[in-house]
Amino acid sequence: MASRKVYSVCGMCTVRCPILADVTNGVCSYLQGNPHAAGINGALCARGAAGLALTNDNERPQFPLIRAGERGEGKWRQVSWDEALDYTAERLDQVRQQYGSHSILFSDRGGPFRDLHQAFVRGLGSPNYSNHDASCARNVQHAALSVFGFGRKDVVYDLKNSRHVVLQTRNLFEAINVKEVNDLMSALDNGCKLTVIDIRATVTSTKADKFFMVRPGTDYAFNLAVIHVLLSRDLYDQTFAGLWIKDLGRLQEFIRPYTPEWAERETGIPADALVGFVRELAASRPAVIWHPGWMTARYTDSFHVCRSIYIINALLGSIGAKGGLPFANKPSDFERKGLKKLADLFPKPEQKRADGVGWRYPHFDAGPGLLHLAFKAIETEDPYPVKAYIAYRHDPLMGFPDQDALKRIFRKLDFLVSVTFSWSDSAWFSDIVLPLSPYLERESILACKNGLKPYFFLRHRAQEPRFDTRADWEILTGLAKRLGLAPLAFESIEDIWKFQLNGTGVSMADFEATGMVSLAEQPLYRKMEELKFKTPSGKIELICDKLEKQELPSLKPYQSPAQPPEGMFRIAFGRCAVHTQGHTVNNPLLNGQMAENVLWLNRAVGEKMKIADGEQVEVISNGHSGRIKAMLTDLIHPEAAFMVHGFGHTLPVEIRAFGKGVADNCLMPGGLEIWDPAGGALALQEHFITVRRLR
Numbered sequence: 271m272a273s274r275k276v277y278s279v280c281g282m283c284t285v286r287c288p289i290l291a292d293v294t295n296g297v298c299s300y301l302q303g304n305p306h307a308a309g310i311n312g313a314l315c316a317r318g319a320a321g322l323a324l325t326n327d328n329e330r331p332q333f334p335l336i337r338a339g340e341r342g343e344g345k346w347r348q349v350s351w352d353e354a355l356d357y358t359a360e361r362l363d364q365v366r367q368q369y370g371s372h373s374i375l376f377s378d379r380g381g382p383f384r385d386l387h388q389a390f391v392r393g394l395g396s397p398n399y400s401n402h403d404a405s406c407a408r409n410v411q412h413a414a415l416s417v418f419g420f421g422r423k424d425v426v427y428d429l430k431n432s433r434h435v436v437l438q439t440r441n442l443f444e445a446i447n448v449k450e451v452n453d454l455m456s457a458l459d460n461g462c463k464l465t466v467i468d469i470r471a472t473v474t475s476t477k478a479d480k481f482f483m484v485r486p487g488t489d490y491a492f493n494l495a496v497i498h499v500l501l502s503r504d505l506y507d508q509t510f511a512g513l514w515i516k517d518l519g520r521l522q523e524f525i526r527p528y529t530p531e532w533a534e535r536e537t538g539i540p541a542d543a544l545v546g547f548v549r550e551l552a553a554s555r556p557a558v559i560w561h562p563g564w565m566t567a568r569y570t571d572s573f574h575v576c577r578s579i580y581i582i583n584a585l586l587g588s589i590g591a592k593g594g595l596p597f598a599n600k601p602s603d604f605e606r607k608g609l610k611k612l613a614d615l616f617p618k619p620e621q622k623r624a625d626g627v628g629w630r631y632p633h634f635d636a637g638p639g640l641l642h643l644a645f646k647a648i649e650t651e652d653p654y655p656v657k658a659y660i661a662y663r664h665d666p667l668m669g670f671p672d673q674d675a676l677k678r679i680f681r682k683l684d685f686l687v688s689v690t691f692s693w694s695d696s697a698w699f700s701d702i703v704l705p706l707s708p709y710l711e712r713e714s715i716l717a718c719k720n721g722l723k724p725y726f727f728l729r730h731r732a733q734e735p736r737f738d739t740r741a742d743w744e745i746l747t748g749l750a751k752r753l754g755l756a757p758l759a760f761e762s763i764e765d766i767w768k769f770q771l772n773g774t775g776v777s778m779a780d781f782e783a784t785g786m787v788s789l790a791e792q793p794l795y796r797k798m799e800e801l802k803f804k805t806p807s808g809k810i811e812l813i814c815d816k817l818e819k820q821e822l823p824s825l826k827p828y829q830s831p832a833q834p835p836e837g838m839f840r841i842a843f844g845r846c847a848v849h850t851q852g853h854t855v856n857n858p859l860l861n862g863q864m865a866e867n868v869l870w871l872n873r874a875v876g877e878k879m880k881i882a883d884g885e886q887v888e889v890i891s892n893g894h895s896g897r898i899k900a901m902l903t904d905l906i907h908p909e910a911a912f913m914v915h916g917f918g919h920t921l922p923v924e925i926r927a928f929g930k931g932v933a934d935n936c937l938m939p940g941g942l943e944i945w946d947p948a949g950g951a952l953a954l955q956e957h958f959i960t961v962r963r964l965r
Contacts, residue, residue, distance in 0.1 A: 272296075277304060277785025279729040281709025282317040282324070283850040284379055285447045288785060289314065289321075291710060291732040298322060298710050298732040306784035308723070309430070309449035316848045316863065318448070323859035324708050325736065329924055330692050331705035332737035341681065342699045344922065351740065351748070358702055359752035361685040362394070365658040371395030372621040373655050375648070377402065377641050378662040382717035382727075383742070386766075387662060389612035390746045393755035397619040398656065401638040405669050409566040409949035411635055413576035416814040416824070417584070419804030421635070424598050426721050427561060429453035431593035433554035438467040438489060438579065439563035439572075443474040445845040463554065465547060467492060469842060470870060470912055471905035480547060486840045486910045486955070487831025488537040490571045493578035494828060495533030495541075496548055498525045500585050505552035507587030510798060515584055516805075517812040524825040536830060538907075555586040557593025565844070566949075570956060573949025574826045584810050590801045597796055598720040601774075604790045609718050609726065609770045615757035624648075624656050631950070633816040640950045642670060642942050649679045657684040662742070663706065667695035668852045668916065668933060671941025671954060674894075689745060692853045693923050705739040712741035713763050716770045722793035726776060727786045822948045837879075838958040839871070839911035841891075843934040852916035856927040866930035868901040870912035871961065876902040881963055889932060890960040892939045896932035897964070911959060 276291045276298075288304035290312075301321050303310040324330075334354030339345030349357070365373055376391045378384060380401040391399040403411065407422065414422040429435060430453040442450055458464060458477065466475040467482045467489065475481040484492055500506045501522050511518055530541035551558055562579040566572045580589075588594025601608040622629045625643035628636035630653075645666075648656045659680070667673050667680075673695065680686055680699060688697035691706040706712070714729040731741075740748075743763055750758040760766050767778055780787045805811045813824045834840050848863040849855060869889065871881065881887060883902040888895055889911070896918060906912055918933030935941070938957045945952045 276730045276732045277728065277781070278732055279709065279714065279727065280314070280318045280321060282321055282854065284381055286381060287314065287318060287448045288727060289318065290785075293732055296733055298325065303448060304785055306786065307449070309452050311452055313448050313452065315446040315448055317446075317850055317854055317860065320854065320857050320859040321708075321710055323857050324691070325710045325733075327856075327858055329856055329926070330708075331690060331697070331703050332739070333705060334738070335703040337701045341686070341701070342677070344698060346703070351738070354702060354704060355745075355748045355752060358687060358704065359749055361701070362658055362749075363753060365684055366394070369655050369657050370621070372397060372619065372624070374398065374658045374660070375400065375624065375644050375656050376660045376662065377664050377666070379664055380638065382719065383714045385612045386715050386743060386746060389615055389758055390750065390755070392613055392616040392619060393750060393758050394753065395619055397621050397623045398625070398644060399638065400625070400641045400644055402641065402664055402666075402669055403638055404640045404642045404945075404951050405567050405954065406565050406951070407563070408640065408951040409573040409946060410562045410576040412633070412949045413562065413573055413580055415635060416577060416817060417580045417805075417810050417812070418589075419811075422562065423720070425589065425595040426598050427559050428593050428596055428722070429559060430456050431557060432457050432462050432559045433557040433593060434463045434465070434551055434559075436465045436467065436551070436558070436560040437474055438561065439566055439568065439575070440561040441468070441472045441474050441844060442561075443477060444472060444847045445564060446847060463550065469907045469910050472844075473847065482537075482539050482543070482547075483907055484537045484539060485831075486842065486907055487569050489569075489575045490578060491528070491533045491536040491828055492539060492544070493575060493582065494525060494528035495530045495544055496582055497521070497578065497585065498528045499530060499545055499548040500552065500582070501525060505548060506585040507555055510556070510587035511585065513798065514589070514801060514803070514809050515812065516807050516809040521581070521812050521825065528828065536828075551586060556588045556591035558583070558586045558588045559594055560588075567951040568953065568955045569831065570944070570946050570953045571826065571829070572951065572953065573946045576949070581812065587798070589810065590796050590798060592795050596722060597801070599722060599724050599790065599794050600720050601718065601724055601789050603794060604724070606789045607774045609716055609774065610772050612715070612758070612766070612770070622653060624653065626653070627950075631820075633820050633822070633948075634950050641666065642945060642952055645670075645676065645679050645942065648682055658687070659683055659685070660687040660689065661696050661700070662689045663691070665694035665696045665852060667699060668935060671935050671938035671952065671957075673933075673936050675939070675942055689742065691739070692856070693921055694852065695921070698921050704745055705737070706745070707735045707739040707741050711735040711739065713743075714741070715743060715763075715766055722795070723788060723790040725786050725788045726774075726781075728781045730785070817948060826948070834909050834958050838960050840909055840955060841934060841937055841957050841959045842910045842912045842955050843915040844912065846914045849914065849916055852919070855916050855919060856924040858926065861926040864914075865926070866899070867914040867917040867932065868899045869932075869961070870901050870903055870906045870910075872906050872908040872910075873902040873904050875908045876900060879961070879963065881961070886964055888962045888964055889937060890962060891937040891957060894936050894939060896936065898932040900961075911961060
């Protein structure tokens, strides 16, 4: 019996933890975390452990399909890869010829392998590469840029060495990054304090020393009061502030009215509890991490929630500090060269982005843009028609609000392509489905992880595809050959790896021992006086010129959120530990762990409505409705109704997930128009739903 071990990268969520696969007679038989990866400790989360179930699932796209009926009708024609790629290239070229190359849009889920996708889009001549982040972390990215001049991933969360961690809009023990979980657990074992701020008690809150259940939509009020206490009671790091914080006087004047007593009326958190919490924070500085959040597309002021968090970290002196948010190091920080970029094979397109990012909205990061504004351009043809859309491992019909409105927009497209390894609403609505091999059946381009010790890492193919599916590099290089994109028309993944490693001093043989190549012997922390910020002043800027020029205040006055009308609730959604949004709900193993979502309601409110725990109720929003079981609990704020995202599947090809639970995004009519003009992201929790008994 032939057996071997293969180093690879998990693909069950966007974290992409390093893994080790046992392969027996050509078939993957066991998965574990890569034992050589720092902080992984050989572990996987529940989703990572279900990778074999994904590979062995027969309810996924198995071969290329071209639509044979109306969009969304579910009638398909099975074709060969040659026909599929010929057809796709022909349709894309028709759009290029009729409307121009800029009329093609591409979106993915971001991550370390996006360089290949960006290269393909550039090769087409389109500026319109985007990702899912308008429904996730754009607010925190733009908040970081507005204060530091660099993005959110240019700092590291040094959880293992922290003395106090604050999690607000970050449910770390359910939206799992294995290394972060292990590092935080190690810190807690060593005496680190944990504070959680949320509208409901999560698994993460059960590990916390302090849990503040705030009124939905009042996080900004809580944070303003924290800043007030830090400044008014001289609890901030005055040495750090003197060196690196610009316009501190403006902040002191702005924050004057936002006292803990004022915040108590907004948030429901007692003033003395907030003051005591801030004193504990100050006692632990600078080894403090107030996490700025992951999914921050929540409220219309979420950008300022994120921005206030970065300001708090700065006042505590934790920016750059060990145990705080030290700077992420790149290969060049250790006199090493980074991977050669595939995107540099082509010139940057000169055409403006369809979403307006970088020109109509100069304060936004033009990298992945803002996908909901690109959808708006499809609808309005302003600034030009967008007629072809490639959704790579991305399901906007479930991930973005108001599915009906988005379908109407997609009907204006001449061509809609889905590249996916699982069925999705967007794939079902496409003109062609190009089936992607699951991650255990494909290799990927090389990637670099910046951090205290940067490293290159590799995804190897653990086994050959069970069905007629292909890796992304095979699909995109196949299209490149047909579309005349010669520089990207590589013949093999080995040729791509060789190109990427050129000049780095690293060879493919260097990956054999661990699947990774470290570029540093020791972690690098910078001294306080050696920090560098990419703002015009070279300091942390509390007043951002880019925002002010757009007539957007850097320090936004607080506005109290609307209360739900009688009998209604503010809808909230989030993650659980066993699912990654919608794409794992039909996984044979994970579906057995959690087959449907439930509606969290405050117990007192539910009992007043005569709703019994476990009773099925109807949820309604402007004519949209669904049926879901109610879970009555004291552990959620009375104004909120919460459900885990990703359920309510309606595709007949997903037998396990079909008809179970409710899709929260379908309860958000008009949601594509509700977004934060300062941060750019959608505001997905500014919607109210009615909950009604069925009997």
